[in-house]
Amino acid sequence: MIFDLSRAVTGEPPCSFTPMDRHPALSFKEGGSHGIHFLTSEIAHLASNLCTHIDFPGHLASLPGPHRQVGAYELERFVGDVAVLDFTAKLDAVDPYFDSHGHLTISPRQSGEMLSFLRALDDLEVRLDDLQDALARADATLDELSGLLFYSGVGRHWTYNTFDSWSYAYFYSPFMSSEACDAVVDAGLSFVGIDAFQLEHPLINFSGDALPLVLSPECRDYVSDKLSELSPFPNHQKLLSSDVLIYENLDIPPSLGDRTVQFSGVPLNLQLPELTDNALARPYAVTGS
């Protein structure tokens, strides 16, 4: 069977906390050739990190270049056997804080409850032993894989809308520990992916003046202390600096959990100067049955 792992680009805002300042805009042109008129569309403002996409090393402003152009990567980097690892049980740590629609049920004014929630986020971490257990369940070893896909379960909350970063379940996925990232890098994997916004500790999204931090000095202090422990986007830094690519906003069906499948997620062969950061892709998985 073939499973489409992508989220459709519709022109609506993707599930994010960053408002779209420009929406993809379709226009058409026509031209004649050999007596026939052809129509061709053109998409303006098509961001390269819209919906399902790949992060490349150039995505990090802090990562010194030069970086390879998206189209300069060999096709082998985007295909191969992958293990789809089910970490949905990690969500038990935060599920009680959300309603069935994925909205946080505690108010930013509830300082104590908010602090408890923020502390619970640490339990979303996928440690090295969690990773090894999941690989065993999938009957896989890192050295025989091209990549890993993290089935987090928050993909059920994907929708086409913009939310405050602290308020919506899609932004609170399980994330890789530093040691788990090291294992991926050491194994020489080509890529990782997740059915969520990103593979980072969700507190990374609280670095600004989000409302819970403005209303609660205790929460602000807690997040400030935690962020000082975490370097900015540590997993992105660790993975991309080793040229391990990252698929984000995948759509992973539950039936693929803890299985090894064939994967393909090839971007367009775009070799525009300085295009080294992101690429849209339509990944899919193939299973034997």
Added chain:
Amino acid sequence: MGAPDRYRLDADEQSVLREAARSPLFTEAPENGQRGLVVGAAGAAREMLEPLHGVVVALRALQVAGGRNVLVLENLPAGDEVDARNVLAIVGGLLGPVIAYRGEGDYIIEIREDPRKVADRPSFANAREFFPHTDLSYVPEPPPFFALHSIVNNADEGGLSVFCDIEDAVRELDAGTLKELSTPQFSFLAPPHYQGGNGRSAFPILVRDGSSWRVRFRRDGLRAPTRAGISAVAALAHAIIETSHRMMLEAGMLAIISNRSALHGRTAFSPSATAEQGRHINRMYVGDPGLPPGAIL
């Protein structure tokens, strides 16, 4: 930057301002929605305002390059009998001509949340966090000054004001970054409410003005044509975060800001249960001396 300078009006100054604010300074909105400024009335008020010499001196420090760039006035007249729009217009007029921008709206814009706008870019009409920026980054000649008069603001609801002195931020940047930011390569996207068109011009973010820097900046909607350009913006954003100052612009306070040398923003704030209870700040632009009062640019 440190806390902005403050000037507290004494009882006499408050009384003069209260009396002057009784004059109608604005005509009611005609059919095109643009209120008029009654220049004659403003001019007549000017003689009345001579006792406000101390306020004028404090404001004039904003016009000195490299000098003060945010001034907070306190103890302004308030109450049901005082038209807050008039107070704002009079104080702004002490610094320079009150101006408006074609396509941007009235002389006085009410900054308050519209619950329907939650998913949009940060703006005067929603409660989102607004990264420090300069106003009207997308027009060729942004206003040199503007005033924010806090009408309703509750510290328990968030909505702290954030100020950044561009000189402080620049000190955090290396020469290569400054060179990129000084290159006229950045485009700023006008917000949906702006009806003045989008000229799509490319601007520098920083301009050297003698020994000082001028700034034009808004993070959302900003585009650079090169990776080096947008990397410089990322560095500037980090420097702004590191050097900003947060304060509560409490109800009754009026901040006058140099739009060329300071950035302003706000933290997120709680959506309000009713329009009357929600954060409400009036904004007005002030032009360079020489422009006629009430000029529409």
